[in-house]
Amino acid sequence: MGMQNRILVLAELQDGAIQGVTLEMLGKARELANGRQATVDVVVLGANVTEQARGLGAYGADTVWVAESPALADYDAQAYAIALMQVIGRVEPTLFLCAATSQGRDLSGLVAARLGVGVAADINQIKDLGHAWEVVRPIFGGNVLSTLQSTPERCLIATVSLRAFEKAAADAGRACAVEAVAVDAITTRTAIKVFAAEVASGRLNLGDAEVVVAGGRGVGSAEKFAIIDDLGRALGAAVGASRAVTDAGWRPTNEQIGQTGVTVKPKLYVAAGISGAVQHWVGMKDAGYVVAINTDPEAPIMKTADLALVGDLFKVIPELIREIEAARGASV
Amino acid sequence: MRVVISLKVVPDYEQVRMAQGATVLDVAQVPRVVYTFDELALEMALRIKDKNAGTELIVVSMSPDAAKVREVVKKALAMGADRAVIVEDAAFGDADSWAQAQVLKAVVEKLGEVSLLSYGIPGIQGEAFPLGVEVGHLLNWPVVSYASEMAVTGDTVAVVRHIEGGKQSVDVPMPAVVTIGKFQADPRLPTFKGIMGAKNKPLEVWSLADLAVTPDALGHSVRQTAVAPPSARGAGRKIEGDAVDVAKEAIASLRGRQFV
Numbered sequence: 001m002g003m004q005n006r007i008l009v010l011a012e013l014q015d016g017a018i019q020g021v022t023l024e025m026l027g028k029a030r031e032l033a034n035g036r037q038a039t040v041d042v043v044v045l046g047a048n049v050t051e052q053a054r055g056l057g058a059y060g061a062d063t064v065w066v067a068e069s070p071a072l073a074d075y076d077a078q079a080y081a082i083a084l085m086q087v088i089g090r091v092e093p094t095l096f097l098c099a100a101t102s103q104g105r106d107l108s109g110l111v112a113a114r115l116g117v118g119v120a121a122d123i124n125q126i127k128d129l130g131h132a133w134e135v136v137r138p139i140f141g142g143n144v145l146s147t148l149q150s151t152p153e154r155c156l157i158a159t160v161s162l163r164a165f166e167k168a169a170a171d172a173g174r175a176c177a178v179e180a181v182a183v184d185a186i187t188t189r190t191a192i193k194v195f196a197a198e199v200a201s202g203r204l205n206l207g208d209a210e211v212v213v214a215g216g217r218g219v220g221s222a223e224k225f226a227i228i229d230d231l232g233r234a235l236g237a238a239v240g241a242s243r244a245v246t247d248a249g250w251r252p253t254n255e256q257i258g259q260t261g262v263t264v265k266p267k268l269y270v271a272a273g274i275s276g277a278v279q280h281w282v283g284m285k286d287a288g289y290v291v292a293i294n295t296d297p298e299a300p301i302m303k304t305a306d307l308a309l310v311g312d313l314f315k316v317i318p319e320l321i322r323e324i325e326a327a328r329g330a331s332v
Numbered sequence: 333m334r335v336v337i338s339l340k341v342v343p344d345y346e347q348v349r350m351a352q353g354a355t356v357l358d359v360a361q362v363p364r365v366v367y368t369f370d371e372l373a374l375e376m377a378l379r380i381k382d383k384n385a386g387t388e389l390i391v392v393s394m395s396p397d398a399a400k401v402r403e404v405v406k407k408a409l410a411m412g413a414d415r416a417v418i419v420e421d422a423a424f425g426d427a428d429s430w431a432q433a434q435v436l437k438a439v440v441e442k443l444g445e446v447s448l449l450s451y452g453i454p455g456i457q458g459e460a461f462p463l464g465v466e467v468g469h470l471l472n473w474p475v476v477s478y479a480s481e482m483a484v485t486g487d488t489v490a491v492v493r494h495i496e497g498g499k500q501s502v503d504v505p506m507p508a509v510v511t512i513g514k515f516q517a518d519p520r521l522p523t524f525k526g527i528m529g530a531k532n533k534p535l536e537v538w539s540l541a542d543l544a545v546t547p548d549a550l551g552h553s554v555r556q557t558a559v560a561p562p563s564a565r566g567a568g569r570k571i572e573g574d575a576v577d578v579a580k581e582a583i584a585s586l587r588g589r590q591f592v
């Protein structure tokens with residue numbers, strides 16, 4: 001494959017809606033492109049996505065490639081890869097960015113396999129060296145930062161951690177070219193059949209949330225978990241839990257934060273009744289500011305939190321909510 | 333039905349530390365463990381074996397040094413796997429995922445009649461390479477990632493994927509590659525009987541020459557050039573006392589940061 005001075009971004013969609021991480025990747029792609037007179041291409045895969053795709057011009061895209069088909073409504077790795085490869089073949093990017101999500105990781109790998117190159121996974125920094133790209137990614141649960149360099153003159157494929165980069169600022173007047181990708185030929189070679197998609201409803205999306213409140217074993221029961229929901233509501237936060245809680249069945253497993261759960265990266269993380277085991281910590285250690293509420297001042301999380309509130313969560317949380325409401329009242 | 337589980341042996345990430353200012357990472361003394369999600373994949377495969385009589389479960393591990401992974405595959409045999417293969421080659425020390433994928437493909441082809449290849453999703457431990465999809469591509473098998481449940485009926489494996497925003501169920505014709513994500517279970521412990529039985533189970537060590545893979549197929553595309561510790565997180569502020577005062581002080585602090 002040849003290589004052109006173009007940076008390609010795979011838009012991340014969930015439930016047919018473009019996700020914030022797409023704008024984060026676009027912000028970085030635009031900055032890198034400006035530094036090397038490159039263009040920014042975005043590829044959007046799905047059903048009924050053209051209008052949203054067109055809007056990405058405002059966020060720095062020069063060309064948006066739209067592969068639109070009912071066959072792409074539900075994520076199917078093989079079908080998506082076929083559509084994506086058509087765009088890769090035409091853009092021949094020097095850099096291809098995907099979100100570090102289940103979809104982005106899958107598709108980065110599928111493209112890498114087809115191009116015979118590797119993937120720099122879960123990066124949170126990227127620099128243009130001119131002849132190659134340099135990226136940084138955390139390894140060993142974030143205990144080490146690894147710097148990687150791409151092979152000169154070859155496309156670098158990278159998955160980008162959520163909230164690693166600032167979102168592109170919108171410039172409503174900026175337009176982009178829209179290219180349709182022919183997708184009538186897509187049949188899933190592999191006959192993967194989607195027969196049910198159960199999507200968490202109502203609650204804020206944990207992985208994307210700017211504020212997260214999580215409860216642990218210290219909460220005591222499913223009923224008492226309402227207090228965590230109350231604090232979540234007061235702070236406009238998504239609600240999560242430790243594994244002790246999901247194992248006990250107090251909360252569904254998709255709310256589990258940690259090594260075998262969701263990774264969150266909020267600006268504010270509040271952990272109540274959570275001890276802060278390393279398997280929990282790796283799932284939230286990139287939070288901007290951590291508040292812990294725990295009766296035990298010696299709990300691991302109390303030693304790493306920015307604000308360690310020593311006390312019974314059932315006494316402290318109602319007071320916190322009262323204070324938040326008072327503060328709200330005062331500022332209206 | 334033949335099921336292959338790939339077990340990757342990695343340094344225990346919880347114990348990997350770099351001092352501030354250090355520029356080299358030495359993991360030689362760090363204890364090795366099986367990659368958490370590979371262990372979950374093994375447990376899930378054992379459950380499939382429990383439910384489907386006639387299932388042969390083979391564990392495979394690639395390593396630059398067979399001695400280092402021998403205990404791990406023996407434990408898998410004690411847990412209930414039927415056969416183990418270690419692929420040993422010095423080049424594995426820094427093989428990238430594409431190279432590993434080529435080896436795994438060769439292993440599956442040499443074993444023959446494999447219906448299901450499974451292992452843990454790349455993830456949080458920093459081993460986030462796309463091995464799963466790459467092997468699937470090379471074998472031309474369907475790939476399903478982030479599985480949290482798996483059940484085999486005839487030639488189909490029903491997989492529940494646990495992904496952002498919910499669950500997706502898919503029926504996949506076998507042979508297939510399934511990578512395991514948020515499977516909520518603890519791997520079983522080997523029983524005494526299992527440990528004794530494992531001694532008579534086949535454990536082979538293959539080299540790349542035994543597989544039709546030439547070492548120059550092992551190449552790098554993304555090379556590590558430096559390592560560094562993350563910047564230290566300073567100890568925070570502790571607030572103690574009466575709940576009312578604690579809350580007042582906490583919220584004042586959060587207001588100062590515009591969180592409230």
Ligand SMILES: Cc1cc2nc3c(=O)[nH]c(=O)nc-3n(C[C@H](O)[C@H](O)[C@H](O)COP(=O)(O)OP(=O)(O)OC[C@H]3O[C@@H](n4cnc5c(N)ncnc54)[C@H](O)[C@@H]3O)c2cc1C
Nearest residue numbers: 216217218242243244258259260261273274275280295313
């Ligand atoms: C392979 C593996 C994967 C794992 N993955 C995850 C994962 O993804 N996510 C995860 O969270 N865990 C995970 N774990 C489990 C992890 O090791 C811990 O067991 C778990 O995080 C503990 O949950 P906890 O902090 O809620 O409970 P505990 O450790 O029991 O802590 C409860 C805390 O609540 C405090 N407390 C009690 N009562 C009150 C009160 N009234 N007010 C205030 N504080 C109170 C106690 O002082 C204590 O610190 C994993 C473990 C393994 C082995």
Ligand SMILES: Nc1ncnc2c1ncn2[C@@H]1O[C@H](COP(=O)(O)O)[C@@H](O)[C@H]1O
Nearest residue numbers: 338339340341393394395396424425459
């Ligand atoms: N699927 C696997 N099975 C066994 N060993 C593996 C596997 N993948 C990688 N390895 C080995 O694990 C070590 C670390 O690999 P890496 O994470 O790629 O740096 C290397 O020695 C690899 O050869």
